Amino acid sequence: xxxxxxxxxxxxxxxxxxxxxxxxxxxxxxxxxxxxxxxxxxxxxxxxxxxxxxxxxxxxxxxxxxxxxxxxxxxxxxxxxxxxxxxxxxxxxxxxxxxxxxxxxxxxxxxxxxxxxxxxxxxxxxxxxxxxxxxxxxxxxxxxxxxxxxxxxxxxxxxxxxxxxxxxxxxxxxxxxxxxxxxxxxxxxxxxxxxxxxxxxxxxxxxxxxxxxxxxxxxxxxxxxxxxxxxxxxxxxxxxxxxxxxxxxxxxxxxxxxxxxxxxxxxxxxxxxxxxxxxxxxxxxxxxxxxxxxxxxxxxxxxxxxx
Amino acid sequence: xxxxxxxxxxxxxxxxxxxxxxxxxxxxxxxxxxxxxxxxxxxxxxxxxxxxxxxxxxxxxxxxxxxxxxxxxxxxxxxxxxxxxxxxxxxxxxxxxxxxxxxxxxxxxxxxxxxxxxxxxxxxxxxxxxxxxxxxxxxxxxxxxxxxxxxxxxxxxxxxxxxxxxxxxxxxxxxxxxxxxxxxxxxxxxxxxxxxxxxxxxxxxxxxxxxxxxxxxxxxxxxxxxxxxxxxxxxxxxxxxxxxxxx
Numbered sequence: 429x430x431x432x433x434x435x436x437x438x439x440x441x442x443x444x445x446x447x448x449x450x451x452x453x454x455x456x457x458x459x460x461x462x463x464x465x466x467x468x469x470x471x472x473x474x475x476x477x478x479x480x481x482x483x484x485x486x487x488x489x490x491x492x493x494x495x496x497x498x499x500x501x502x503x504x505x506x507x508x509x510x511x512x513x514x515x516x517x518x519x520x521x522x523x524x525x526x527x528x529x530x531x532x533x534x535x536x537x538x539x540x541x542x543x544x545x546x547x548x549x550x551x552x553x554x555x556x557x558x559x560x561x562x563x564x565x566x567x568x569x570x571x572x573x574x575x576x577x578x579x580x581x582x583x584x585x586x587x588x589x590x591x592x593x594x595x596x597x598x599x600x601x602x603x604x605x606x607x608x609x610x611x612x613x614x615x616x617x618x619x620x621x622x623x624x625x626x627x628x629x630x631x632x633x634x635x636x637x638x639x640x641x642x643x644x645x646x647x648x649x650x651x652x653x654x655x656x657x658x659x660x661x662x663x664x665x666x667x668x669x670x671x672x673x674x675x676x677x678x679x680x681x682x683x684x685x686x687x688x689x690x691x692x693x694x695x696x697x698x699x700x701x702x703x704x705x706x707x708x709x710x711x712x713x714x715x716x717x718x719x720x721x722x723x724x725x726x727x728x729x730x731x732x733x734x735x
Numbered sequence: 736x737x738x739x740x741x742x743x744x745x746x747x748x749x750x751x752x753x754x755x756x757x758x759x760x761x762x763x764x765x766x767x768x769x770x771x772x773x774x775x776x777x778x779x780x781x782x783x784x785x786x787x788x789x790x791x792x793x794x795x796x797x798x799x800x801x802x803x804x805x806x807x808x809x810x811x812x813x814x815x816x817x818x819x820x821x822x823x824x825x826x827x828x829x830x831x832x833x834x835x836x837x838x839x840x841x842x843x844x845x846x847x848x849x850x851x852x853x854x855x856x857x858x859x860x861x862x863x864x865x866x867x868x869x870x871x872x873x874x875x876x877x878x879x880x881x882x883x884x885x886x887x888x889x890x891x892x893x894x895x896x897x898x899x900x901x902x903x904x905x906x907x908x909x910x911x912x913x914x915x916x917x918x919x920x921x922x923x924x925x926x927x928x929x930x931x932x933x934x935x936x937x938x939x940x941x942x943x944x945x946x947x948x949x950x951x952x953x954x955x956x957x958x959x960x961x962x963x964x965x966x967x968x969x970x971x972x973x974x975x976x977x978x979x980x981x982x
Contacts, residue, residue, distance in 0.1 A: 437917075448770065480771055487818050506762050599850070599851055599853075600850050600851075602853045603849055603850045603851055603852055603853060603854060604841055604844075604847050604848070604849045604850075604852065604853065604854045605847065605848055605849060605850040606836060606850070606854070607837065607841070607854045608838065608841060608847055610830075611827060611838045614827050614828070614829065614830075615825055615826070617789060617809075617825065618821070618825045618826075618827075619810075619814075619838070619842075620788075620789075620808070620809040620810045620897075621787055621789075621810075621813060621818070622810075622813060622821055622838060622839050622841075622842035622896065622900065623808055623813035623842030623843045623900065624810055624838075624841070624842050624847065625808075625810045625815050626810070632848075
């Protein structure tokens with residue numbers, strides 16, 4: 429681990445609410461949620477070699493469970509969060525059991541199809557989701573009695589959760605399990621011959637990935653205090669995948685950088701350029717052309733060549 | 736029958752309408768060294784894939800150490816004591832030799848599910864990795880990436896991964912393929928040094944080296960067992976000359 433740059437980025441991130449205004453603090457909270465989404469997806473794309481186009485489904489399941497139980501059933505935010513985690517795990521298990529019958533393009537299409545089902549349900553299951561109106565009035569939790577209503581407090585809370593999640597991922601990918609996961613990506617047949625249960629390893633990774641995306645969903649719904657079906661559209665899944673690939677899949681820093689680039693481009697480009705989607709596309713075209721392995725490994729390569 | 740490491744009865748496999756294995760019966764005793772020969776396309780590797788579990792047979796039975804395994808997934812057969820190498824080199828090319836062997840060792844260890852402990856943490860594991868790499872003469876390159884090894888060294892790493900599993904039955908699929916004359920001698924010696932309690936079934940075309948290692952031979956042709964017996968019996972059989980040796 430590169431301790432010095434990691435510590436510097438962490439220190440800067442922790443000091444941000446003292447230096448920047450609410451606009452920047454809120455933008456940073458959005459980036460953190462996108463980072464967790466991308467990092468969760470990177471476990472599948474980068475480390476398991478399973479490209480999914482349905483990661484937003486888990487964000488959506490967690491967000492809607494939290495919103496529905498909190499607002500409509502009136503349970504406390506903490507209980508709502510617990511129920512959201514359980515629901516996300518259940519949906520991850522179901523989706524994993526179905527999608528892992530395939531790999532490669534088949535896996536991608538199945539995850540896409542299943543996430544579209546969840547998206548469709550969010551629109552049509554009006555009794556639970558309020559359909560196109562979405563659910564508003566979600567209350568943020570107050571851990572240890574601390575209110576998270578100010579942008580700064582919520583940002584610090586989000587930063588803590590996301591850093592803990594990234595730390596867990598960093599430990600996981602260096603562990604025995606992480607090594608076997610990468611093994612199933614590179615040589616699944618050999619892994620089976622060596623005694624590894626390839627399916628179960630992938631299933632465990634899928635569950636962990638879904639669970640972490642569910643945590644991102646909780647942060648997302650607490651940040652916005654509102655949830656709408658568009659949050660779990662294919663575009664949302666594609667943005668997470670774009671962040672992973674642009675930043676560098678299979679690296680720890682890649683999804684962090686990639687998610688920051690995607691969120692910043694979306695926010696700034698849309699403020700100045702009407703056709704900001706086109707600009708987004710143009711930037712990613714440049715990344716693919718000049719840094720095809722992603723920003724983090726690509727910049728490393730360029731710096732290494734300079735020396 | 737007891738005492739058999741591997742017992743195959745009435746095994747059949749069709750790919751579409753094409754029979755790749757036809758009514759194969761093979762009995763390999765504990766500690767036996769069996770050589771599997773036959774012309775290209777005889778169904779030797781297909782037979783290996785069925786024993787290892789990568790291909791499910793159309794009919795018949797495969798027993799490993801007395802247990803019926805014909806519908807058992809490959810990873811569970813590995814836990815029974817089966818290991819194999821591949822004719823087409825199948826290594827973790829981007830990983831170091833150390834990591835390659837570690838993955839082989841982990842396959843049968845409970846700690847393979849550990850999500851918190853770094854894989855390189857254990858001193859005992861490291862020592863075992865180096866011991867296995869030393870067996871195949873690659874301990875000096877432990878930190879090198881497998882993909883950067885010379886072809887002959889990759890062949891030896893193939894065998895090292897299988898040996899790391901401490902198998903009771905070892906399937907070697909053309910372990911000498913593509914090796915130079917000197918390399919064939921050294922890999923042959925490596926195979927000869929495998930402890931006698933390990934049962935070995937080997938596919939090999941290099942008769943000079945392979946014959947020395949074999950107690951018995953099975954000759955396959957068009958997916959069928961043509962001749963089966965001790966080394967001397969099979970070599971003396973006129974059908975062996977006709978089908979395989981060709982002179």
